[in-house]
Amino acid sequence: MKFYLDTVSLTEIREIGSLGILDGIAVNASLISEQGLNFYQGIREICRYVDSPISVGVLSIEEEAIVKEGIELSKIHRNVLVKCPLTPAGLKATKRLTAEGLRVNVSLCFSLTQALIAAKAGAWCVSICPDHTGDNQSMGNDITRKIVTVFRDYGLSTQVLLAGIRSPHEVLEAALAGGHICTMPFSMFRQLFNHAD
Known part of the structure; x- marks a missing residue:
């Protein structure tokens, strides 16, 4: 399983990166604006320190x-992974961007059928969000398992990304469900050292 850090903090990126376990970064406009940078400036700054998918x-x-x-973002650095919304417009854009050779993350998927149409549009990965309400946690894991199984059965190379992981237990469950990538904040990364299965 790959670990992506949800941050634009260069201090956090350096600390987790120094451990040798950081596989990528996940950012959005609100995270960048919190650091007082404009959108493109923030991404350029991160790309100076990270040689993995962003x-x-x-x-x-x-x-x-x-x-x-998406094309403008891809020009910033070869590692930029363009995240498109799971809407009709987003899927059309995904098809066009992937035809240009760009990698696209389609977000957010809540069902197997949504994940399938994203994969058919050419998504490099599909983002799903675990249910944090407690009672429905197992339902989220079941959806992950179904998506991973169907992608494998049909030879689809699209990866399954679990966004916004909030606890070490969710990392464990995502791994058991066959998820390929987890995104988590810095504080969550640190908790992984202290978690016992």
């Missing part, structure tokens, strides 16, 4: 604008 969400919602923005 999932960056587009701000646009219309097909043409998503495509244009």
